[in-house]
Amino acid sequence: MSNSRGTQGPGKRRAPRQRPAVSRGVLVTGAVVALAAATTVTVAAWPDSGDRPQAAPSVTAPTAATRSGGDPHADGDSKPPAVTPSAAPTRPVTGPPRTIPFVREVSAPARGAGTGWRPAAGTRVVVAAGSEAALADEGRLLAGELKKEYAQGVPAGAGDVELAMGPAGKPESYTVTVRDGRVRITGGDEAGVFYGTRTLKQAVRSGGGLADGVLRDAPAKPRRGFALDTARKHFDAAWIEDRIREMGDLKLNEFGLHFSDDQGFRIASASHPEVVSKDHLTQAEVRRIVALAASRHIRVVPEIDSPGHLGSVIAAHPGLQLRSVSGRASRGAVDIANPKSARIVDELLTEYAKLFPGSYWHLGGDEYRALTVSDPEATYPRLAAEAKRKYGPRARVQDLATGWLNDRARTVAAHGKTDVRAWNDGYFRGGVVDAPKTREVAYWTGKEIGARTPEEYLREGRKVLNVNDEYLYYVLGEPNTFQYPTGRRIYDEWTPRVLRHSETVPARYDAQITGGQLAVWCDYHDAQSRAQVAAGVRLPLRAVAQKLWDPRKPAMKWEGFRKLADDVE
Numbered sequence: 001m002s003n004s005r006g007t008q009g010p011g012k013r014r015a016p017r018q019r020p021a022v023s024r025g026v027l028v029t030g031a032v033v034a035l036a037a038a039t040t041v042t043v044a045a046w047p048d049s050g051d052r053p054q055a056a057p058s059v060t061a062p063t064a065a066t067r068s069g070g071d072p073h074a075d076g077d078s079k080p081p082a083v084t085p086s087a088a089p090t091r092p093v094t095g096p097p098r099t100i101p102f103v104r105e106v107s108a109p110a111r112g113a114g115t116g117w118r119p120a121a122g123t124r125v126v127v128a129a130g131s132e133a134a135l136a137d138e139g140r141l142l143a144g145e146l147k148k149e150y151a152q153g154v155p156a157g158a159g160d161v162e163l164a165m166g167p168a169g170k171p172e173s174y175t176v177t178v179r180d181g182r183v184r185i186t187g188g189d190e191a192g193v194f195y196g197t198r199t200l201k202q203a204v205r206s207g208g209g210l211a212d213g214v215l216r217d218a219p220a221k222p223r224r225g226f227a228l229d230t231a232r233k234h235f236d237a238a239w240i241e242d243r244i245r246e247m248g249d250l251k252l253n254e255f256g257l258h259f260s261d262d263q264g265f266r267i268a269s270a271s272h273p274e275v276v277s278k279d280h281l282t283q284a285e286v287r288r289i290v291a292l293a294a295s296r297h298i299r300v301v302p303e304i305d306s307p308g309h310l311g312s313v314i315a316a317h318p319g320l321q322l323r324s325v326s327g328r329a330s331r332g333a334v335d336i337a338n339p340k341s342a343r344i345v346d347e348l349l350t351e352y353a354k355l356f357p358g359s360y361w362h363l364g365g366d367e368y369r370a371l372t373v374s375d376p377e378a379t380y381p382r383l384a385a386e387a388k389r390k391y392g393p394r395a396r397v398q399d400l401a402t403g404w405l406n407d408r409a410r411t412v413a414a415h416g417k418t419d420v421r422a423w424n425d426g427y428f429r430g431g432v433v434d435a436p437k438t439r440e441v442a443y444w445t446g447k448e449i450g451a452r453t454p455e456e457y458l459r460e461g462r463k464v465l466n467v468n469d470e471y472l473y474y475v476l477g478e479p480n481t482f483q484y485p486t487g488r489r490i491y492d493e494w495t496p497r498v499l500r501h502s503e504t505v506p507a508r509y510d511a512q513i514t515g516g517q518l519a520v521w522c523d524y525h526d527a528q529s530r531a532q533v534a535a536g537v538r539l540p541l542r543a544v545a546q547k548l549w550d551p552r553k554p555a556m557k558w559e560g561f562r563k564l565a566d567d568v569e
Contacts, residue, residue, distance in 0.1 A: 092116055093211045097203035100542050100561075100568055101251060101549035105216040109179070117178050118209035119146055120159050127152040128164035134190050135163045137295055142197045146204070156182055161200065163193050172253070172297075173218035176200065178210045191297040192218075195251050202249070202568040219251065221496055223465060223515030224548040225301075226541060227256030231312070232263040233476070233522035234279035239530050241292055248296030249568075250545035255293055256362065256517060258303045260348075262311025262332040263525070271351045272344065274316040283355055290356060301421075302356045305364025306345050307336045307404050317344060322370060324379050330369035336404045337386035346411045353415035361417035362442070365405050365426020370397050372449060391432055399433040401426070406435065421465060424457065437461055440514065445469050446500040454499035458509040466496050466516035472544065474537055477524025485518070487539030487565075488558045494543075495551040518544045539565060 093116030096106045125143035127135045132152045142161065143150035156162035161183045166175065169188030174196035177184045185196035199217065203210050226247055228235060244255060259266040264277040267286055281289075293300050311332040314321045320341045322333040334341040353361070370380045376397035377384040387400035409420050421440035425448040441457045444467040457464055466472070471494045475482040496513045497504045505513075518541055520533060528536065542565050546554065554561065 091208075093118060093207065093209040095207070095211055097199060097210055097215065098206040098564055098567060099199050099202040100564060101546045102554070102556075103199060103215050103217050104550055107214040107216070109212045114179070114212045115181070116209055116211040117159070117181055117183050119148065119204060122157075123159045123161065124149045124151050124157070126150075126154060126156045126160050126162045128156070128162055129153045131163065131165045134165050135193055138190065138194045138197055139163050141295070142201065145201055156184070158182060161185065163197070165190075165193065170218050171222065172251075173216075174199075175217075176210065176215040178212050178214075183210060191253070194248075194297050198249050198251055205569065206564065206567040219549045220551055221513070221515035221548045223254050223517070224252045224545065225254030225256055225515065225517035226252060226537075226544075227258060227301075227467070227517050227519040229258045229261070229519070229521045230264075230266045230281075231259055231261035231522075233525035233530075234264065234266055234277070235530060237281060237285040237289060239534070240289055242534070244289065244293050244296060244298060246541070247298055250542060251549060252541075252545055253298050254301055254360075254515075254517065255298050256301045256303060256519070258305065258362075260304045260312060261309045265312035267352065267355075269348065269351060271347045272313075272316070275313050275348075277312065286355055294357075299358050299360055300356055301360040301362055302352055303362035303364055304345070304348055304352065305362075305366065306334065306408060307341070307401065308333050308366065308368040309364060310334050310345070313344060313348075320344065322380070322383075325381055333369040335382070336370075336400055337382050342404070342407065345408065349408060349411045350415065353412050353417055359416055359419045361409075361412045361420050363405050363408055363412075363420060363422040363426070365401075366423035366444075367425060367448075368401055371401060371425075371428075374449070395432050398428040399431045402428060402431060402433040402435055406433070409436075409439070424452065424454075427452070427457065429456070440465055442467050442517075443499050444473070444519075454505055455509070458505060458512050461512070463512050463514050464499065465514050466499050467519055468494070468499055468501075468516075470501050471498065472516065472518050472540075474518065474520045474533075474540065476520075476522045476533070477527035479523050484536060485540045487541075487543040487562070490540055490543035490547065491554065491558055491561060495547055497551070515548050516544060 092114070097103055123146070125139050125146065125148055127139040136152060139152060140150050142163075158181050162185070164184065164186050166186035166188060169192075171189055172191045172195060174185060174187040174192035176196050176199060177186075183200060185193055185200065187193035187196055195217070199215065200210065226243065228240070228243070230240075247253075247255065259281075264279075265275045266277055266280045268280055268282050269276050290300050309332050310320075314332070314334065317340075320334045320338060322330040322335045324330065334345070336342070370376050370383055373379045380397060383397045383400055387395040387397055391399050391403065405422055405426060412420065419440070421442050422435070424441050424443045425445065427435055427441060428450070429452060437460060439462070441462050441464045443454050443457070443464050445451075446453060454464060469482070471485055471490055473482060474485055478484060493502065495504070496516050497507070497510060499505055499513070518537060520537060539562065543561070546561070556564070
């Protein structure tokens with residue numbers, strides 16, 4: 001990693017790589033069809049050309065009820081539709097909604113289309129009776145975004161948007177019914193209803209409203225994410241909150257927070273304040289970020305990477321640093337034969353496991369220096385001896401490293417963190433100690449010593465998260481032949497099954513691939529400003545959102561998608 005990453009790339013992220021030729025023939029072509037009365041169609045993309053709905057009439061200013069009952073995080077959250085004043089909708093809304101990601105199934109009305117729905121002066125957002133406890137937050141958020149009155153527990157009227165919990169169904173699925181000048185959004189869970197409101201919000205912005213008919217939608221993958229390395233470059237709470245709001249509108253549901261590495265430790269600590277960098281998030285700010293994420297149905301997955309990438313901890317505790325047989329210090333790596341290393345890391349894990357709610361945790365595990373040499377046992381005899389003492393005469397340094405991660409997993413499991421993952425180069429073949437099969441593999445590269453293909457993990461029955469460094473790594477400064485990912489390349493070439501380079505794993509493994517994640521790594525922290533990072537990930541993030549929601553090859557060409565990204569914002 002020079003700079004933790006200069007010689008090896010970005011943390012999980014680093015080895016030099018050649019760009020292989022991309023085979024586009026493996027992607028599945030989606031269908032695009034025209035809507036007709038009494039017809040149900042599955043839509044992978046909308047055509048680039050054809051009629052577009054005209055601009056919608058404006059919405060009214062917020063009412064007192066909206067101002068007093070709105071989402072506490074909604075200030076500046078989103079811009080209202082760019083529209084002109086009008087007393088009532090006068091033009092029909094036609095065609096499928098223009099959204100990112102695309103709605104997967106649209107049914108036109110059985111008895112001919114009406115005029116559709118547009119927000120008008122009297123429009124309210126109404127949470128149906130019986131759904132108030134579950135959907136009040138979603139209702140108030142949408143009302144604030146549309147600048148409309150919020151109501152709950154009362155019948156919806158003409159022009160209203162009604163939110164209601166539906167029967168239990170596929171997680172995150174939703175149905176939008178547009179009929180008789182009103183909209184009803186239902187879902188199998190709260191997240192589904194929230195995603196239905198995102199579809200409506202984007203449809204208003206891009207086309208003024210919704211045509212009559214029924215929309216049915218659900219994601220292909222359950223884990224759809226964006227990850228941020230805030231260890232090497234400090235990102236303040238406001239910047240992170242803006243990304244959370246952006247993610248929510250794109251129906252992304254997982255935010256990875258890599259806050260500890262060689263160059264920085266970015267969250268305040270009560271147990272070990274000596275390791276914390278000058279620029280950092282307070283724990284109050286973290287709680288605010290977590291609460292905002294929860295309101296958008298986004299889970300925050302924290303990562304304290306170990307036993308490598310602990311340079312900030314070692315700077316305060318130099319006696320923990322791993323040294324080779326020649327006495328050479330191994331940058332960022334702690335001595336896992338030293339019980340003090342485990343004690344300090346466990347104290348930090350325990351503190352932050354209490355700060356972050358939920359069951360998810362990232363253990364790290366990548367690029368441990370002792371395992372990046374050709375002969376770990378000869379180079380680090382102290383680790384080799386401890387491995388044999390702890391796990392038997394056949395044990396090697398890799399077994400000690402696996403045991404280290406297993407022990408750290410037990411530490412966080414004591415605080416409810418049972419959905420645990422580690423980077424793929426933290427798993428090894430042929431050892432006497434193995435990681436539990438329930439631990440998810442975050443697959444980022446295949447360039448490490450002893451690299452294992454994605455199929456090896458899949459054949460073992462493991463679940464795999466796609467963080468392919470060929471497509472999904474946004475590495476500041478572009479070290480080691482990394483290049484900033486482009487939305488076009490992701491949109492045209494990548495799918496969740498493209499796990500390593502541009503290679504696609506067989507379809508039989510699709511269910512084991514949990515999803516994917518666009519990741520920002522700040523190897524050269526001053527290569528871009530925070531504003532440049534936000535602008536740089538904008539289109540890649542939208543392309544990732546599309547391909548995780550529906551991995552089929554879109555029929556809409558990239559230029560149309562790029563224009564659509566402007567229209568829905």
